[in-house]
Amino acid sequence: MSKIVQRHRATLAALAGAVYGLELNAGAQHSPSVSAATRSWSPLARSAAESGDGTAAFAAVAQMDETQAAELLDDALTHWAAAGAGPDVLQYLDLTTDLDPQESATKWADGTEPGSTPAGRAGLPSDPDGVPAYAVMLATTHMPDGRPLPMLILECETAGAGLADLARRANWQAWDGSRLPEPDGEWRLRVDIATRSLECLAQVDPDGYDVLPHLWDASETVALPDAFWDLLDRAQHVLVVGPVKDGEDQDAFQRAADAGELLAVVARVRFL
Incomplete structure (x- = not known):
């Protein structure tokens, strides 16, 4: 491109x-x-x-x-x-949440292998430079017609990360897992074509400049699973949901959705 x-x-x-x-x-x-x-x-x-x-x-x-x-x-x-289709059409598509449990399609984008514990996850260390940090997990969800949609789950990585912080920093919608949020052109998931990896989740202002700090930046380069990369390429959009304490616990994820403790956005995928 x-x-x-x-x-x-x-x-x-x-x-x-x-x-x-x-x-x-x-x-x-x-x-x-x-x-x-x-x-x-x-x-x-x-x-x-x-x-x-x-x-x-x-x-x-x-x-x-x-x-x-x-x-x-x-x-x-x-x-x-x-x-x-514009946001007024996409907003009302019902979804069936379907987190992918397969290790081949789920991986920590901070370089940690599936099923392992990222550094500081258990103790939730202090926010670096006072900025709460998140890790991301890969997942998928499916629309009623069976088409898959790529999904990122934001997991709290430092003490200040959570619903209050995300609500303050991101103009996302409350999400109960039942329907697709409205697409928001301000939010971009940037991915690197050469390394087939995630780079950052960024918000851009009306003039096209990044709002800093980014909500999430990759700490190292980790190649995406082929199936997830292909899905990003086809969909050109990604559903981003958070925050969660443990992104691998599907029951906890659903409880958070039911309790109104999750926010979500449909962001564009930008290939660089």
Whole structure:
């Protein structure tokens, strides 16, 4: 995808135009779930579709910096992955929670093997530099039609991590495990193509800059299981849920959901 952003702007304009030129996406310029670059460019795409003259739309893409072009590509691919459905459609899809118990598809992204105990997990050490920290676990959930959706579970790793901290730092929805939260374009799961690993879970502000500190950063490079990597590639979205004390305890996970002690978001997957 980096080649499209850097060297094939005409291709990017054509791809994005095929999405934002559609009448059903005419409201993208007012949508908080897309980037500022897409909001400002989408009216040009719609105008090009109506007039048959894409000169202004192509020129605007050519003049974007790499960050803006990457955001436009990310937004366009997100719409393709969702088959044109916006948050108002996705929000009401019921889910059946199905945490994957297989070690081949569940691994600590901080480098610890499945079933083992990350350093400090039992005692919950103090927050480094006063910032609560989380570990992530891989899981899957399934939609009613049987399609799998990748899922990340945030586990408390330091003393300050928990529901109060997550509610303060993340504008996520309360989650009871029964339906998919609304997708939020501010949240990105960044993954590295070269190493096939998770990099960070980040929030971006309206100008496209990261809100620091990130909610989660990988402490080391750990390759994802092939099945999970392929699922991320297909879905282009990930369900992120937390916080939990023990991500491997499915009963505790469900109790937390039933008690209203979990928050969740559907974040975009950004391949770098």
